[in-house]
Amino acid sequence: MLGELARDFGAKRTEYVRRSKAYEEETIRLVERSSKEAEGWYVQRENKNSLRMRRPRSIEEVTENRFWNILYRFGYAELNKGRTFPIKIGKGQATIEKRVDIFAKDDETIVIARCRSQRLPAKLSLLDDLNDFAELMKPMADAVRLHYGKDYKPKIIWCIVTENIRWSDSDLRRAKEYNIKVIQGLELIYFEEFSKKLGPAARYQFHAEYLEDQKVPTFSGRKVPAVKTKLGGKTAYLFSALARDILRIAFVNHRDLRDPSGAPSYQRIVKPNRLKEIGRFLDEGKFFPNTILLNFHRKPQFEPLAKDHISSVHFGNLILPDRYKSCWIIDGQHRLYGTTYTQDNYDTPLFFIGFDSVSTSEEANIFVEINSKQATVPxxxxxxxxxxxxxxxxxxxxxxxxxxxxxxxxxxxxxxxxxxxxxxxxxxxxxxxxxxxxxxxxxxxxxxxxxxxxxxxxxxxxxxxxxxxxxxxxxxxxxxxxxxxxxxxxxxxxxxxxxxxxxxxxxxxxxxxxxxxxxxxxxxxxxxxxxxxxxxxxxxxxxxxxxxxxxxxxxxxxxxxxxxxxxxxxxxxxxxxxxxxxxxxxxxxxxxxxxxxxxxxxxxxxTSDEVTDLADRQVKWIQKVVPAYILQRLQHDFGDDYFDKMVPKEVQKACQERRIDDDGDEKLPVETYLDWIHLQKIVKQKEVRDGFKEVLSIRLRDEPGGKHFYDGWFDAINRIRRIPAHPAGRSYSDADLQIVSHVIEFLTNTLPSPYVAGDYAVPMS
Structure with a gap:
């Protein structure tokens, strides 16, 4: 009933590699060159008797490939091979083939999608596509069940994936009536980023978003031991549960996901290196003594067994909701998702505090109160x-x-x-x-x-x-x-x-x-x-x-x-x-x-003199604010002995030698002897660079992409800062001024507020 599917790792990986390229490739004979060039192909490499040619993929195929690759990274067990996947519908002589762009299957769900794209953003009616897709949903669902057998009862996620198409309100309403999920450019970007950072565990978030309020298979009646109490006048439960159980019903309210039901959205996206560190931490037999904070959006059931009359605390069993997206994580997403990075299935229960249906605005307030003083929040x-x-x-x-x-x-x-x-x-x-x-x-x-x-x-x-x-x-x-x-x-x-x-x-x-x-x-x-x-x-x-x-x-x-x-x-x-x-x-x-x-x-x-004066002051501002931020951040993250812990030994030695040369009364704290290039060596270290990436990884305009951490701007500023220090016969070039502009714009948009105000105010005129 279905077309060709990639099931084993090798077949899926081959398809993934092919779809990850923004171009098609083909080796042809020399005599075919002109006809291929007329079709938009160009020569990538000339061989002795052949040509290796490329052609950019169409925008429609690029969109299909982006969504297919997301589902691959989600860990779907079966995925369509090639484009326009056929599904046979009807019976006997009336059997016909209908084609979709994306098909994916796991143990609980099927994803069936059509993709539509345009080169430039424009409004476009998709009513005909919606009506046509809706008419095929039931016969396609019947074909899927016939193919996999009556014992397989999946949730089917029907999607229309679009890029550069502006949906009308009426089309969005019609899609909702048909239960067709609309995935647009922002959602594509979000799930691409999330799938790259989280891998198969990101599928929990995908299910939560597009299967909201549907029952989670084989989850009904899951009980966990719990204490019922009041926190800030709100009903809350302290309980212990397996991470994999909570993940199946969890949702993280990321600001990067356009979801009207999530307003206000407040979480930042996860950091993969932190998840890996948590996985290693748990594999070593260590544990988290603190709780993960969440909110039940579907009221849980509680079976009281005993009560402490002094504290009015009830002891009993909490029956977890059995619906997707019923449990929203307020604080602790890294700890929860970090369990998926352990070598084996993590079977040690975690501790949770779950509020009983506080509003989303209250969730956001709780999150801000917890995180507003932490430097890790952008x-x-x-x-x-x-x-x-x-x-x-x-x-x-x-x-x-x-x-x-x-x-x-x-x-x-x-x-x-x-x-x-x-x-x-x-x-x-x-x-x-x-x-x-x-x-x-x-x-x-x-x-x-x-x-x-x-x-x-x-x-x-x-x-x-x-x-x-x-x-x-x-x-x-x-x-x-x-x-x-x-x-x-x-x-x-x-x-x-x-x-x-x-x-x-x-x-x-x-x-x-x-x-x-x-x-x-x-x-x-x-x-x-x-x-x-x-x-x-x-x-x-x-x-x-x-x-x-x-x-x-x-x-x-x-x-x-x-x-x-x-x-x-x-x-x-x-x-x-x-x-x-x-x-x-x-x-x-x-x-x-x-x-x-x-x-x-x-x-x-x-005047040109005023331009130079302003540039001088802005270069000095960079030299002032960047060291202050780096040192205070290191102290916050690693304690007062951060210099001994996190500064490379050769840098420590250089600073100590310079300090020794000063007279006794003139000696300053050792960190004040760090120079600009020392700072660059510190922040690019593997152990700390992720903590500084948000603010100090600045890609220059002509710098190639693909780096984990961009530190070349340190070298550029190190060269430029010599101009005001040695002005005789030297002046800023346009390229110098563009670099200063780019660095200052980036820093003022990413540095915490105290570093761009007061004594650290940016020179603007």
């Missing part, structure tokens, strides 16, 4: 969470920041917008398709005053163009206004927009500067024409500024790549936002000559 994650945990804050500043944070999340995850899928989530490796940083765009919205501006003396919010009496209303106005504007920016040159940073348009500097441009133009027109902006609809607000943005859109549309880069390539780190913005203003003044935002006139007078 600052981008805490920044992204502001929109959830501070949404109802009485502090006006926190309220504005929460609206900005949630706006970035909606712009990134809501279908149909130009910014959909463009913001990289904390823990996900940024690619060319996700050039924006949540913290950077949130800051630009806050600084724009589009929602409002906080009076520093009174603490009262002065309404901005998107102001509303409720946070929900302000959020809706803000998102609508920005979606309208960026739809026009994208439409002006879709190819340039999709290039990300390489196109100098859809990048942090570009998007942030456009947000400021919208705000500044509205403020200028409000003052000129005495308008009350927050009383007008977002579409009317954009109509006001549209004539003056026209020159910007024209330049985006008509400029060559070289012209666009020349105007919008910035070299000043955080102040690059000012320079990009003023380059936009240069275009706007063609239609609105009297438009002159704050700082614009000074920018026009900026």
């Amino acid at each position: 600052p981008t994650l805490l920044s992204a969470l502001e929109g959830e945990v501070k949404w109802d804050s009485d502090d006006p500043k926190e309220r504005l920041s929460a609206i900005a944070s949630r706006a970035v999340d909606l712009l990134n995850t809501r279908g149909g917008g130009a910014l959909e899928g463009k913001v990289v989530s904390p823990g996900i490796t940024a690619g060319t398709s996700q050039p924006l940083n949540v913290r950077s765009i949130q800051d630009r919205i806050n600084q724009s005053g589009l929602v409002g501006v906080l009076n520093p003396r009174t603490g009262v919010i002065a309404p901005g163009p998107c102001w509303s009496e409720t946070s929900e209303g302000a959020l809706g106005r803000l998102v609508t206004l920005l979606e309208i504007h960026f739809e026009e920016v994208q439409a002006a040159n879709p190819e340039r927009w999709e290039m990300g940073k390489a196109g100098f348009l859809c990048m942090n500097f570009g998007v942030g500067s456009h947000i400021r441009l919208v705000a500044e133009l509205l403020a200028f027109l409000a003052a000129k024409e005495d308008l009350v902006l927050h009383q007008q609809e977002p579409h009317d607000l954009h109509t006001l500024i549209k004539p003056f943005i026209a020159p910007v859109l024209t330049f985006i549309n008509e400029a060559s790549d070289a012209q666009f880069e020349e105007r919008f390539r910035v070299i000043f780190g955080s102040s690059g936002f000012h320079h990009y913005f003023y380059a936009l203003v240069d275009l706007v003044v063609e239609a609105l000559p009297e438009f002159s935002p704050e700082g614009y006139a000074d920018f026009k007078r900026l």
Whole structure:
């Protein structure tokens, strides 16, 4: 009833290797060259009597291969071989073949998927595909059961996987009615990353997401010993259970997974090296004395056996829920998933504290309270969470920041917008398709005053163009206004927009500067024409500024790549936002000559000496903040004797020799004798580099990919820092200034807040 399946390891691995390549390969005879080149093939290698040729795979095949490879890494036992997998439906003479793109089977589930893709993002109706797929679901399910026998009763996950297709709300509703799961670009990125980091154990998360509330086979009635009590006024259970039992019903609410039921989402993605360390730790017979924190989203049953009347604690049995995604992990995901990295099935019970159905917002608050003081939590994650945990804050500043944070999340995850899928989530490796940083765009919205501006003396919010009496209303106005504007920016040159940073348009500097441009133009027109902006609809607000943005859109549309880069390539780190913005203003003044935002006139007078002075101060800032962060992080992770533990012996020796040369009264702590290259040697060590990777692995623009940790920027800064130290006859090149800009932008978006404020404030002008 089914087509050819890859079942053994060799067959699956061969298919995986083939599908992992972005191109097709073929060896041909010399005489076939011209006909092959006409079909899009090109010569990769010339042999004596033949040619090795390649051709890029179509976008449709690339999407199919990405999803197939995800299921392979999930550990599915059987997977389709080749494209367009046939399934025979019907009986006797009426039997016909229908084809799907992806088929996968494990002990509990079947995955059947169709894939649709486009080269550039665009709206496309998928109603016909949905209706056709829905009509085939029952006959295909019958064929699967006939093929594998009546004793196999799988859960079937029906999927349509798309890339660069913007789904309409009506199509999404129809897919939900048919029980067809929609997997779009963000979900693909998430499950790719998760499957690479977690391997077969990632399948638990996949099942939780797409089999929510369905019964887990052979799990009903699982009892564990437990204590029922109250924590913070909430019912909670302290119990012991096997990790594999909890994993079958568990769900981790990662911010990287677009799941409306998970809002607010708060977890960062797992770190594979940490999981491996936990696996080795457990294999050595060691154990975790602390509990894993979770929340039951489906109320568990409790059988009381005894009660302590003094403490009001009940002793008994907890009957675990038997549904997928019924148990959400709040804290301890690494400990739980780390059990899957042991050499044998881990049979030692773990201890858990499970809350009885607290809200998802309360989960997020608990997570932040536990992790906000730990350096291991990326600052981008805490920044992204502001929109959830501070949404109802009485502090006006926190309220504005929460609206900005949630706006970035909606712009990134809501279908149909130009910014959909463009913001990289904390823990996900940024690619060319996700050039924006949540913290950077949130800051630009806050600084724009589009929602409002906080009076520093009174603490009262002065309404901005998107102001509303409720946070929900302000959020809706803000998102609508920005979606309208960026739809026009994208439409002006879709190819340039999709290039990300390489196109100098859809990048942090570009998007942030456009947000400021919208705000500044509205403020200028409000003052000129005495308008009350927050009383007008977002579409009317954009109509006001549209004539003056026209020159910007024209330049985006008509400029060559070289012209666009020349105007919008910035070299000043955080102040690059000012320079990009003023380059936009240069275009706007063609239609609105009297438009002159704050700082614009000074920018026009900026001299080469001022450029050099700013670069000097920014290089010194890098030299100041990076050592401070490294040493404090080492002390936090390894204790006060971190220097003896984690600094390479040859570096320790060099520092001690320099310290000996100082007079007695001038001797300083030994770590103060570390120089820049010493710091590079410390952070690139295998034992510590994963802890520093989030902040200090900075890939330079022309640096090849594929490295686990990028430290070449240390060498570049080491060379550049000699320029202000020895200025005679030396000056910064454009390449030097671009490196400084790139490093500062990266650091300001990844360093914890204390390292970019106060004494560590970044020089911007």
